[in-house]
Amino acid sequence: MINQEVIAQIVDLGVRPGGVLLVHTSFSRVGPVEGGPHGLIDALLMAVGPAGTLVMPSMSDDDDRPFDRETTACAGMGVVADSFWKRPGVLRSNSPHAFAAIGPHAADITADHPLEVPHGLNSPVGRVYELDGQVLLLGVGHDADTTIHLAETMAGVRYRRPKYAVVWNGAQAARVDYTEIDHCCQNFNLVDEWLDAGHRQRRGVVGHAEARLAQSRNIVEVVLERLRQNETVFLHPPGVDVECDEARASIA
Ligand SMILES: [Zn+2]
Numbered sequence: 001m002i003n004q005e006v007i008a009q010i011v012d013l014g015v016r017p018g019g020v021l022l023v024h025t026s027f028s029r030v031g032p033v034e035g036g037p038h039g040l041i042d043a044l045l046m047a048v049g050p051a052g053t054l055v056m057p058s059m060s061d062d063d064d065r066p067f068d069r070e071t072t073a074c075a076g077m078g079v080v081a082d083s084f085w086k087r088p089g090v091l092r093s094n095s096p097h098a099f100a101a102i103g104p105h106a107a108d109i110t111a112d113h114p115l116e117v118p119h120g121l122n123s124p125v126g127r128v129y130e131l132d133g134q135v136l137l138l139g140v141g142h143d144a145d146t147t148i149h150l151a152e153t154m155a156g157v158r159y160r161r162p163k164y165a166v167v168w169n170g171a172q173a174a175r176v177d178y179t180e181i182d183h184c185c186q187n188f189n190l191v192d193e194w195l196d197a198g199h200r201q202r203r204g205v206v207g208h209a210e211a212r213l214a215q216s217r218n219i220v221e222v223v224l225e226r227l228r229q230n231e232t233v234f235l236h237p238p239g240v241d242v243e244c245d246e247a248r249a250s251i252a
Contacts, residue, residue, distance in 0.1 A: 010206055013203075016052075016134060017049040019133060020053045021134050022128045025140060027080045054102055056080070058099050061076035062075060098124075099125070115176060125216075152223070163182070183236075183247040198222065
């Protein structure tokens, strides 16, 4: 498939030229496309245009070594995300929970990124929300949608899981223990029906993958509404998986 077709698919889905676009993707689902992962990135950049800002997750998934935004691989988010941060002109937040961005808002989006509240309003996903950005899921579901963690943070959910990271403390590598709003995240897929019910999600195909597009603000709004009714709406019942059990235990 040539890139012109992929660009057309992205534009048809409703991606706004000149907007802020946060993309989560699984290339094994989207491809093959001409140019491989970089061909897909090129198509996304063409779709948002020169006035647009493209954002992707760029976290290390390595808790045992200090994060270096110049060299640390993005190990767990797929080949597109790990190709994106290495491109000329792409900026990356200075956090093991890093996001990367290019475009007029890239410096703002990748500025402050606290370790212990990685997905609050003062974080890359928070600033995509503030800038009224769009969230594009290519070949992945809402279980990969970090903006839902933003909504959990804004809702003030009480559940946490223990986490740690190794950071530079001067010249010394030092372990930092903290707790983070987290669980297995499978039930983030509930957000599909919440968005679909209000016609606040566009669905289509990009490359060979199922694609979903929503406004960050709409994702946050539907999630805040559900979390207000039920703080544990995303947590599995006890005994299903360790992550949700840990989250439940933290508020028991
Ligand atoms: Zn679970």
